[in-house]
Amino acid sequence: MDATLREVLTRIGGVDRCVSEFIRVSDSLLPDRVFLRLVPELLQRGCTATGVPVRPQLLGSDPVCLAENAARLAALSPAGIDLNFGCPAKVVNRHGGGAALLAEPELLHRIVSAVRRAVPADLPVSAKMRLGLEDDHLAVDCARALVDGGAAELVVHARTKAQGYRPPAYWDRIRPLREAVRVPIVANGEIWTVADAVRCRAESGCEDLMLGRGAVADPGLPLALALHDADQPGASALDWAALQPLLRLFWQLVGERMEHRHRAGRLKQWLYLLRRRHPEAQDAYDRIRTVTDLTEIGRLMFESPAAPLAC
Structure with a gap:
């Protein structure tokens, strides 16, 4: 998620760490302003306002260029550096980035090794991968290549590139990777509820989980899972009324950080995802779906009798 959502959602609780959206590295050394624009938390010791560390994520395919950019990023004192080998987007894969690299375990090793050598020894380097391209026959080889290169942790999205984001996620396919390497593995993919999280842990053998769209659709999910782990289970950690101050924030x-032309779409995008967990989000989305005037959107969202605010 981007910095704005990180700032809002980490106020709820239950999140131990965030990873930024990927920072694309091609053939140049990025200036500091690029890192700071995408990860403004670097200006506050690499953490959100509530103290949750944020690990910037780099995406690219050239070991030398990635290493040089990682070194520059390391000078800004991030909470760690993550490397993206999981993005299935065609525009990314076409240029040899993201999940496309899972066909070349040796290149994965060279990339991680170069980045590991380029940054201070005490700075964590982690990597995110999928199970593979069309199938998972190279999954263990890829995991070993990343770890042998110096990755201290792997996040594994339990689908191949070809499977994209279509349900289900194959959590059980993570278990062989966990048994093959000696670093922590974090399970990811299709975790929308506490029940999903419990099943994912059981099938993958992983204790730690990474939440993506599930935490955006249900901002209370991380806290609900934390309460579950503390033997304080509940149906929901955050209802629609409690979400209103966070929507306001x-x-x-969005008004402070984004260009005028993108603000309305950003709110609509979040409401669209919130519909999965909160039926009230459908009503809010319908009220503003065709509205472009920002003042009117604010009125309809936060002053309309149909949208009561929590005190």
Whole structure:
């Protein structure tokens, strides 16, 4: 998720760490302003306002260029550096980035090794991968290549590139990777509820989980899972009324940080995802779906009798 959502959602609780959206590295050394724009938390010791560390994520395919950019990023004192080998987007894969690299375990090793050598020894380097391209026959080889190169942790999205984001996620396919390497593995993919998280842990053998769209659709999910782990289970950690102040804060931050033309779409995008967990989000989305005037959107969202605010 981007910095605005990180700022809002980490206020709820239950999140131990965030990873930034990927920072694309091609054939140049990026200036500091690029890292700071995408990861403004670097200006506050690499953490959100509530103290949750944020690990910037780099995406690219050239070991030398990635290493040089990782070294520059390391000078900004991040909480760690993550490497993206999981993005299935065609525009990324076409240029040899993201999940496309899972066909070349040796290249994965060279990339991680170069980045590991380029940054301070005490700075964690982690990597995110999928199970493979069309199938998972190279999954263990890829995991070993990343770890042998110096990755201290792997996040594994339990689908191949070809499977994209289509349900289901194959959590059980993570278990062989966990048995093949000696670093922590974090399971990821299709975790929308506490029940999903419990099943994912059981099938993957992983204790740690990475939440993506599930935490955006249900901002209370990380806290609900934390309460479950503390033997304080509940149906929901955050209802629609409790979400209202956070929606207000989100709208305020969007207004401060984003270009005028993108603000309305950003709120609509979040509401669209929130519909999965909160039926009230459908009503809010319908009210503003065709509205472009920002003042009117604010009125309809936060002043309409149909959208009561929590005190």
